[in-house]
Amino acid sequence: MSTSAPRFDLWSEEARIDPLPILARMRREAPVIRLFNPHQGAPVWFVTRYKEAVEFLRDPRFIKDKDKLSAQTRRLYFRVNELSHLDQHMINADPPAHTRLRSLVAKAFTPRRVDDLRPRITTIVNRLLDGMQDKGSVDLLEAFAMPLPVTVIAELLGIPSEDHGRFREWVNILFTPPVGGDFEPLRRMAREFQGYLQEFLARRRAHPREDLTSALIAAEEQGDQLSGAELMSMVFLLLIAGYETTAHLLGNGVWALLRHPEQKELLRTNPWLIDSAVDEMLRYRGPVKNTTTRFPLQETEFGGQLIPAQEMVVASLLSADNDAEQFPEPERFDITRTPNRHIAFGAGVHFCLGGPLAKVEAVLAIPLLLERLPQLRFAVDPATLRWRTGILLHGLEQLPVAF
Ligand code: HEM
Incomplete structure (x- = not known):
C-alpha cells in the first residue's frame, strides 16, 4: 500500500485554509479526477472546470435517485438509514419524479411570495442590528448571518420562533463530517x-394557516x-x-468586502451596485463548495475519463x-464584474429553487449592515479565521467583527 501523500488532498489542513490553489492545480492537471474521501472511506470524482461542470450538471447520464443504485453502492455511500424518511425530496429525484415534486413546490413557493417577504426581512435585519449595535464587537455569524435566514425560512414555513434554535444544532450536525466515522450524532x-x-x-x-407548509x-x-x-422531506429540504x-x-x-476595503467603499457610496455585488460574492467564495452527488449507472466517458458505474461524482x-477560462482574473473581487454567469446556485434541472430568496436576503441585509455599522472591520487578524470542514459548504466557523 502506498503511503505517499495524495496528489490533490482536498481534506488536508492546507485545503481547509485555502482550497483554491489545489483546485487551480486540479483544473490544470486533472480536471476530472477520482479522489478518495477519507471521511466517507469511498472514492469520489471531482469535475473542476466551469465548462465541464455545467455539462456534467446538465447530463442525464448522471442520476440522483438512490433507489436506482445497487445495494452495495448504497451501503458504501449512504450509512444513515434514519435519514430515509427525510430524503424523499426533489434533490434526490430524477425526472419525471423530480419534475413532479418541483412543480408542486414551485406552485406554493412563488416569486410573489418571495417579494412579499421584503418588508419582513428588513424588519428582522434591523432587529438583529439593534441587538448588536451597543456591543462594539460580535461574531457576525452568530449574531447576524445565522439568525437571519433561519428566521426567514422558518417563518415562511410557519415554524414557531421558539423552535428556531434547535435547527441550528441539527443543521450543523448534518453538514459536519462524522468524526472518526461515528455516525451516531447524525442518526x-x-x-x-x-x-x-x-x-x-x-x-x-388539523389547523392550516397562511404559511408555505399549509400551501404545500x-x-x-x-x-x-x-x-x-x-411532504416531510420537502419541509426538511427547504x-x-x-x-x-x-x-x-x-x-x-x-x-x-472587509478584505477589499476599496470595494466596500464603492458599495457604500453606490448602494445600487448591491445586486451585482451579491453575484460577485456568490462567484468569488460561494457558500456551496461542491454540488450534491450524482452517479452514472453505466461506465461513462466524461471529460476524457472513464467513470466506472455507480461511483459518486x-x-x-x-x-x-x-x-480563468470563464472569469478573467478570477482572484480579483470586483463588485461591478459583468458578465458574471456564476454557477453558485448550480445548473440544469436541480438549479437552486431558493436562489431568489437568498439573493433578496443578502441584497437587503448587506447595505443595511454597512449603513448602520460604518466602522465595520475584522476584530481579529483575518489570517487566523478558520473555515469549516466538510465537503459541501464553504463558510467560516466564526467571523469576529468590531464596529
Ligand atoms: C446563497 C444561498 C444558496 C446557495 C448558494 C444554494 C445553492 C444551491 C445549489 C448549488 C443547488 C443545486 C445542488 C445540486 O445540483 O447538487 C441548490 C438546490 C436547491 N436549493 Fe439552494 N442554495 C441557496 C439557498 C437556498 C434557499 C434559501 C432555499 C430555499 C428556501 C434553497 C432551496 C433549494 C432547493 C429546494 C434545491 C433543490 C432543487 C432541485 O433539486 O430541483 N436554496 N441550491
Missing part, C-alpha cells in the same frame, strides 16, 4: 428532526398531492437548503466559479 439528529416535523405537520393538517399540504398538480413522507447556505453567503460576502462549484 440522533435524524430521529429528533423527524419527530419534530411529524408533530408540526400534524398540527398544520394543499398544493395540487393535476390532481396529485405530496405523500406524507414527501429548512436545510436555505439556512447555512444563505448564512455563509452573508458571512463570506462580508469577509470579502460531484462538481466543484468553487473551482468552476474561479476558472
Whole structure:
C-alpha cells in the first residue's frame, strides 16, 4: 500500500485554509479526477472546470435517485438509514419524479411570495442590528448571518420562533463530517428532526394557516398531492437548503468586502451596485463548495475519463466559479464584474429553487449592515479565521467583527 501523500488532498489542513490553489492545480492537471474521501472511506470524482461542470450538471447520464443504485453502492455511500424518511425530496429525484415534486413546490413557493417577504426581512435585519449595535464587537455569524435566514425560512414555513434554535444544532450536525466515522450524532439528529416535523405537520393538517407548509399540504398538480413522507422531506429540504447556505453567503460576502476595503467603499457610496455585488460574492467564495452527488449507472466517458458505474461524482462549484477560462482574473473581487454567469446556485434541472430568496436576503441585509455599522472591520487578524470542514459548504466557523 502506498503511503505517499495524495496528489490533490482536498481534506488536508492546507485545503481547509485555502482550497483554491489545489483546485487551480486540479483544473490544470486533472480536471476530472477520482479522489478518495477519507471521511466517507469511498472514492469520489471531482469535475473542476466551469465548462465541464455545467455539462456534467446538465447530463442525464448522471442520476440522483438512490433507489436506482445497487445495494452495495448504497451501503458504501449512504450509512444513515434514519435519514430515509427525510430524503424523499426533489434533490434526490430524477425526472419525471423530480419534475413532479418541483412543480408542486414551485406552485406554493412563488416569486410573489418571495417579494412579499421584503418588508419582513428588513424588519428582522434591523432587529438583529439593534441587538448588536451597543456591543462594539460580535461574531457576525452568530449574531447576524445565522439568525437571519433561519428566521426567514422558518417563518415562511410557519415554524414557531421558539423552535428556531434547535435547527441550528441539527443543521450543523448534518453538514459536519462524522468524526472518526461515528455516525451516531447524525442518526440522533435524524430521529429528533423527524419527530419534530411529524408533530408540526400534524398540527398544520388539523389547523392550516397562511404559511408555505399549509400551501404545500394543499398544493395540487393535476390532481396529485405530496405523500406524507414527501411532504416531510420537502419541509426538511427547504429548512436545510436555505439556512447555512444563505448564512455563509452573508458571512463570506462580508469577509470579502472587509478584505477589499476599496470595494466596500464603492458599495457604500453606490448602494445600487448591491445586486451585482451579491453575484460577485456568490462567484468569488460561494457558500456551496461542491454540488450534491450524482452517479452514472453505466461506465461513462466524461471529460476524457472513464467513470466506472455507480461511483459518486460531484462538481466543484468553487473551482468552476474561479476558472480563468470563464472569469478573467478570477482572484480579483470586483463588485461591478459583468458578465458574471456564476454557477453558485448550480445548473440544469436541480438549479437552486431558493436562489431568489437568498439573493433578496443578502441584497437587503448587506447595505443595511454597512449603513448602520460604518466602522465595520475584522476584530481579529483575518489570517487566523478558520473555515469549516466538510465537503459541501464553504463558510467560516466564526467571523469576529468590531464596529
Ligand atoms: C446563497 C444561498 C444558496 C446557495 C448558494 C444554494 C445553492 C444551491 C445549489 C448549488 C443547488 C443545486 C445542488 C445540486 O445540483 O447538487 C441548490 C438546490 C436547491 N436549493 Fe439552494 N442554495 C441557496 C439557498 C437556498 C434557499 C434559501 C432555499 C430555499 C428556501 C434553497 C432551496 C433549494 C432547493 C429546494 C434545491 C433543490 C432543487 C432541485 O433539486 O430541483 N436554496 N441550491
